[in-house]
Amino acid sequence: MKKHNYSAGPCILPQEVFEKSSQAILDFNNSGLSILEISHRSKDFVAVMDEARSLALELLGLEGKGYQALFLAGGASLEFLMVPYNLMKVNGKAAYLDSGTWASAAIKEAKFFGETVVVASSKDQNYNNVPKGYSIPADADYFHCTSNNTIFGTQMKEIPTTNIPVVCDMSSDIFSRQLDFTKFDIIYAGAQKNMGPAGTTLVVVKEEILGKNGREIPSILDYAKHIKAESMYNTPAVFPVYASLLTLQWLKNLGGIAAVEKLNNAKANLLYTEIDRNPLFKGAAAVEDRSVMNATFLLNNPEHATVFDAMWKEAGISGLPGHRSVGGYRASMYNAMPIESVQVLVDVMQALEKAV
Amino acid sequence: MKKHNYSAGPCILPQEVFEKSSQAILDFNNSGLSILEISHRSKDFVAVMDEARSLALELLGLEGKGYQALFLAGGASLEFLMVPYNLMKVNGKAAYLDSGTWASAAIKEAKFFGETVVVASSKDQNYNNVPKGYSIPADADYFHCTSNNTIFGTQMKEIPTTNIPVVCDMSSDIFSRQLDFTKFDIIYAGAQKNMGPAGTTLVVVKEEILGKNGREIPSILDYAKHIKAESMYNTPAVFPVYASLLTLQWLKNLGGIAAVEKLNNAKANLLYTEIDRNPLFKGAAAVEDRSVMNATFLLNNPEHATVFDAMWKEAGISGLPGHRSVGGYRASMYNAMPIESVQVLVDVMQALEKAV
Numbered sequence: 001m002k003k004h005n006y007s008a009g010p011c012i013l014p015q016e017v018f019e020k021s022s023q024a025i026l027d028f029n030n031s032g033l034s035i036l037e038i039s040h041r042s043k044d045f046v047a048v049m050d051e052a053r054s055l056a057l058e059l060l061g062l063e064g065k066g067y068q069a070l071f072l073a074g075g076a077s078l079e080f081l082m083v084p085y086n087l088m089k090v091n092g093k094a095a096y097l098d099s100g101t102w103a104s105a106a107i108k109e110a111k112f113f114g115e116t117v118v119v120a121s122s123k124d125q126n127y128n129n130v131p132k133g134y135s136i137p138a139d140a141d142y143f144h145c146t147s148n149n150t151i152f153g154t155q156m157k158e159i160p161t162t163n164i165p166v167v168c169d170m171s172s173d174i175f176s177r178q179l180d181f182t183k184f185d186i187i188y189a190g191a192q193k194n195m196g197p198a199g200t201t202l203v204v205v206k207e208e209i210l211g212k213n214g215r216e217i218p219s220i221l222d223y224a225k226h227i228k229a230e231s232m233y234n235t236p237a238v239f240p241v242y243a244s245l246l247t248l249q250w251l252k253n254l255g256g257i258a259a260v261e262k263l264n265n266a267k268a269n270l271l272y273t274e275i276d277r278n279p280l281f282k283g284a285a286a287v288e289d290r291s292v293m294n295a296t297f298l299l300n301n302p303e304h305a306t307v308f309d310a311m312w313k314e315a316g317i318s319g320l321p322g323h324r325s326v327g328g329y330r331a332s333m334y335n336a337m338p339i340e341s342v343q344v345l346v347d348v349m350q351a352l353e354k355a356v
Numbered sequence: 357m358k359k360h361n362y363s364a365g366p367c368i369l370p371q372e373v374f375e376k377s378s379q380a381i382l383d384f385n386n387s388g389l390s391i392l393e394i395s396h397r398s399k400d401f402v403a404v405m406d407e408a409r410s411l412a413l414e415l416l417g418l419e420g421k422g423y424q425a426l427f428l429a430g431g432a433s434l435e436f437l438m439v440p441y442n443l444m445k446v447n448g449k450a451a452y453l454d455s456g457t458w459a460s461a462a463i464k465e466a467k468f469f470g471e472t473v474v475v476a477s478s479k480d481q482n483y484n485n486v487p488k489g490y491s492i493p494a495d496a497d498y499f500h501c502t503s504n505n506t507i508f509g510t511q512m513k514e515i516p517t518t519n520i521p522v523v524c525d526m527s528s529d530i531f532s533r534q535l536d537f538t539k540f541d542i543i544y545a546g547a548q549k550n551m552g553p554a555g556t557t558l559v560v561v562k563e564e565i566l567g568k569n570g571r572e573i574p575s576i577l578d579y580a581k582h583i584k585a586e587s588m589y590n591t592p593a594v595f596p597v598y599a600s601l602l603t604l605q606w607l608k609n610l611g612g613i614a615a616v617e618k619l620n621n622a623k624a625n626l627l628y629t630e631i632d633r634n635p636l637f638k639g640a641a642a643v644e645d646r647s648v649m650n651a652t653f654l655l656n657n658p659e660h661a662t663v664f665d666a667m668w669k670e671a672g673i674s675g676l677p678g679h680r681s682v683g684g685y686r687a688s689m690y691n692a693m694p695i696e697s698v699q700v701l702v703d704v705m706q707a708l709e710k711a712v
Contacts, residue, residue, distance in 0.1 A: 003388040007395045010594055018381050018390045025378040032359040032672070034374045036553040036599060039363045039675060073429040073555070077576045077590035105575070112574050192591055197392040199429070199555045199593030218468050219461070220433045234433035235548055237555030238366055239595060243392065316388070319395060 004341035007319030008150050008294060008332045009172065010192040013243070014250045017196075017336075021243045035242055040235050045242075049231055052245040056202055059248060059256055060181045070203040070223070070231045071241045076102065076171045079188040079201060080109035082221045083167050087142045087186075088113050089213045095119050095140040095164070099156070100127045100149030101325065102169060110144070119143070126325070127152040129286035136162045141213065142185070148173035150193075151323045153296030153330060154289040159183050165209050173293050174202070175251060176335055177261045185209045193293070194335045196244030199237045251335065260335050267333045267342045268292040274346045278353055280304060284326055298328035304356055311355075312348045320345075360697035363675030364506050364650060364688045365528065366548040373552075373602045373692075380598065391598055396591050401598075405587055408601040412558055415604060415612055416537045426559040426579070426587045427597045432458065432527045434577075435544040435557060436465035439523050441577045443498045443542075444469045445569045451475050451496040451520070455512070456483045456505030457681065458525060466500070475499075482681070483508040485642035492518045497569065498541070504529035506549075507679045509652030509686060510645040515539050521565050529649050530558070531607060532691055533617045541565045549649070550691045552600030555593040607691065616691050623689045623698045624648040630702045634709055636660060640682055654684035660712055667711075668704045676701075 005012040024035040029044050038045055049071065056069040072078070083106075088094050092114055096107045098121035110116045117140060120131030127149060136143045142165040148155045150172040159166070165185035174189040181187065185206040192198040203223070210224045219225055219233070226233045254260055272290060275281045275297045284296035299305055312320055322330040331345060361368040380391040385400050394401055405427065412425040428434070439462075444450050448470055452463045454477035466472045473496060476487030483505060492499050498521040504511045506528040515522070521541035530545040537543065541562045548554040559579070566580045575581055575589070582589045610616055628646060631637050631653045640652035655661055668676055678686040687701060 001388050005389060005393050007393065007398075010393055010395060010591070012393050013390070018392060021392070022378045022381040025374050025381065032357050033361060033674065034369070036374060036377070037361050037363065037366055037368050039366060040554060042363075073431060073593075074434065074576065075429060075590045078430065078434075081574045081576055109574055109576065112572065190591060192594075197595050198396065198591045199596055216468065218437045218465055220430065220437055220465065234431045235366065235546060235554045237429075237593060237596065238548075239553050239599075240555055240593065243595075318389065 001316055003316050003318045004344050005318055005337070006331045006333070006345070008323070008330060009190075010198045011332055011334050012336045013196065013247055014336045016250055017243055017246045020246050021239070024242065035239055038238070040232060040238055045238060048242050048245055049236065052241055052248060053231060055245065055248045055252065056204065059175060059251060060187075060204065062181055062204065065182060066206055066208055068205050068207055068227045070205065070226050071200045071236055071244065072203055072226060072231070073200065073237055075201055076169055076188060076190045077105065079169070079203060080106040082223065083142070083144065083186060084110045084113040085215065085217050085221045086210060086223050087165065087167070087213055088215070089141050090215055092141040092213065093117055093137070093139070095136050095143045097131060097134070097143070097145040098123060099130050099146050099154065101151050102149070102171070103146040106144060106146070106169065127154065128284060130154050130156050130289045136160060136164065138163060140164055142167050144169070148291050148293055150294050150332070152326060153285045153291045153294040155291035155293065157289065173291070175257055175260070176264050176293060178257050191240060191244050196247045197240050199240030200244055202244075263339065264292050264333065264335065267337065267339050268295065270339065270342050270346060271295050271331055271333070274349050278349050280353055280356070281349065284322075284328060293332060293334060295331045295333065296322055296326055296328065297331075304352065307356065308352050311352055312345065315344050315348050317345060317348070357672055359672050359674045360700050361674055361693070362687045362689070362701075364679070364686060366554045367688055367690050368692045369552065369599070369603055370606045370692045372606060373599055376602050377595070377599045391595055394594070396588060396594055401594060404598050404601055405592065408597055408604060409587060411601065411604045411608065412560065415531060415607060416543075416560065418537055418560065421538060422562055422564055424561050424563055424583045426561065426582050427556045427592055427600070428559055428582060428587070429556065429593055431557055432525055432544060432546045433461065435525070435559065436462040438577045438579065439498070439500065439542060440466045440469040441571065441573050442566060442579050443521065443523070443569055444571070445497050446571055448497040448569065449473055449493070449495070451492050451499045453487060453490070453499070453501040454479060455486050455502050455510065457507050458505070458527070459502040462500060462502070462525065483510065484640060486510050486512050486645045492516060492520065494519060496520055498523050500524070504647050504649055506650050506688070508682060509641045509647045509650040511647035511649065513645065529647070531613055531616070532620050532649060534613050547596060547600050552603045553596050555596030556600060619695065620648050620689065620691065623693065623695050624651065626695065626698050626702060627651050627687055627689070630705050634705050636709055636712070637705065640678075640684060649688060649690060651687045651689065652678055652682050652684065653687075660708065663712065664708050667708055668701065671700050671704050673701060673704070
């Protein structure tokens with residue numbers, strides 16, 4: 001039986017991505033070769049990389065606006081390092097918003113390079129909200145934020161306006177909602193939520209901001225070198241890039257970000273309405289900052305957990321337990337999750353209410 | 357029709373790896389979930405990672421000898437950076453053997469950190485041999501070499517003995533031949549030759565050499581942090597690691613490195629014998645340094661290329677053209693290539709001899 005997969009990432013992907021990528025492992029493009037054994041320099045794979053790069057920009061509305069899309073390795077955690085290496089000046093400084101565990105990890109890596117100003121932090125509230133009302137120093141080399149906090153289930157609803165470059169870790173909500181993406185100078189995202197399987201990282205860079213920090217950059221960490229090599233500076237993660245392309249094609253056929261945003265809002269609305277209505281549950285995050293991707297919630301009476309856990313498992317749900325730093329439950333409702341799966345969870349919550 | 361895949365990497369893998377990994381994308385371990393959508397923290401995937409790490413050490417004969425195996429991201433090119441970050445002292449120096457394009461790239465990245473002594477180079481001979489008879493400075497922080505040079509088709513037949521730590525890029529011949537692997541302190545290899553598909557990198561580290569260079573290391577580049585996190589410091593490349601495990605299991609079932617080395621020697625012997633016998637061809641690399649993995653060869657008369665190219669393509673061979681820096685042909689005969697495929701190539705070479 002196919003599960004209702006609420007995993008926070010790696011996570012559910014469209015069924016057609018599973019089917020097409022499974023087939024490509026047996027025979028890719030009728031070539032007599034598996035996607036796992038073809039050269040990354042082969043005509044067929046260069047076409048995959050080129051289409052993935054241009055489709056990412058197209059879906060974000062960034063084509064022809066001075067941006068380049070790269071599919072790199074190392075996850076968002078390597079971008080925590082690459083961003084300061086590429087943007088922070090020698091003796092410069094960077095501004096960071098501390099809205100969660102991953103933002104905090106990005107800050108730690110930036111401190112390795114130089115002065116790192118934390119403009120605001122919700123750490124004292126266990127990151128249950130996204131800080132607001134902060135000011136961004138105009139003399140910083142860049143401002144870094146995290147658009148969606150997977151662990152705590154919060155999401156930035158507004159992106160601040162500033163004159164310095166804006167860098168955003170969008171790992172857990174890229175391609176899920178419409179934003180004016182031209183407000184960003186660098187967007188990066190580990191693939192393993194809305195874009196594909198684990199193993200590749202999308203980095204979207206506005207080219208004009210590169211080459212200005214006067215710092216010598218190791219080749220493998222240099223965005224300009226990756227751009228010049230058309231995202232093939234070294235062997236890319238062939239299969240994860242291919243599966244990401246399939247996912248982006250699925251999204252385009254669905255109607256793009258505008259279409260999926262409506263579906264995502266409907267799913268989140270269905271679940272949050274039940275969390276607020278059902279007297280057994282409460283939300284974990286500040287209401288105004290609730291993430292459309294990751295809904296965190298708790299049982300008012302922890303003694304109901306045994307029964308509830310048995311009920312959702314019986315219903316074919318997986319991946320629902322919350323992160324250890326929040327506890328309770330986390331329902332991750334990424335692009336590929338059908339609203340029918342959310343209805344199954346809501347039904348279980350209502351059945352629990354009747355049962356106890 | 358299934359091709360005879362001579363690609364230099366990504367490259368041929370065992371057919372059972374294609375079949376099992378294709379199936380796991382549809383349903384992994386009868387879990388009702390795809391391998392592409394499971395959490396890297398799930399019990400099933402933690403078991404995959406643990407087995408891959410211990411099996412890599414077992415196959416190399418390094419279990420219980422103070423080594424740790426990691427499956428990292430970023431390819432060998434990121435290791436070019438991680439090695440000096442982790443081993444080179446502040447104001448220290450490192451010794452490198454320059455035996456090919458990738459060795460040269462590793463040297464370039466190390467120079468970023470400090471003094472880099474090139475103990476010997478065959479660059480002036482277009483890397484057609486592996487330098488010998490050099491001395492390794494006893495006061496260097498480590499010695500770095502490349503066991504097999506994919507592009508030029510040369511291979512180190514002896515590993516020098518030295519009292520300083522030895523680091524080896526084994527990307528293109530790991531798991532292909534028996535060596536005393538305890539001579540090495542760090543071995544690294546991009547997966548996409550003998551270990552699996554592109555997207556993960558095996559790093560084998562002797563733990564006792566870490567933490568001694570007095571350098572502050574960015575978290576994502578710190579081997580000690582990856583070891584502490586059991587190779588899950590950040591989300592690993594789930595599918596590439598899984599497919600690598602399947603490949604390592606295949607190798608173990610075959611009889612391990614000792615068994616595959618015999619097969620590899622038989623394949624290389626078959627092809628090199630024909631290169632030397634056939635008056636139309638000549639080898640590109642120094643005979644004593646010829647790689648068992650990658651055989652480079654040229655037509656004595658380049659005008660035969662059109663006919664030869666048509667003939668091997670007709671025979672179902674792919675991936676045979678040489679790297680642009682060597683020209684001619686390169687037959688990569690990694691572990692998974694059956695000797696029958698080599699015989700097909702030899703037959704075509706003999707047919708060409710008769711045809712012209």
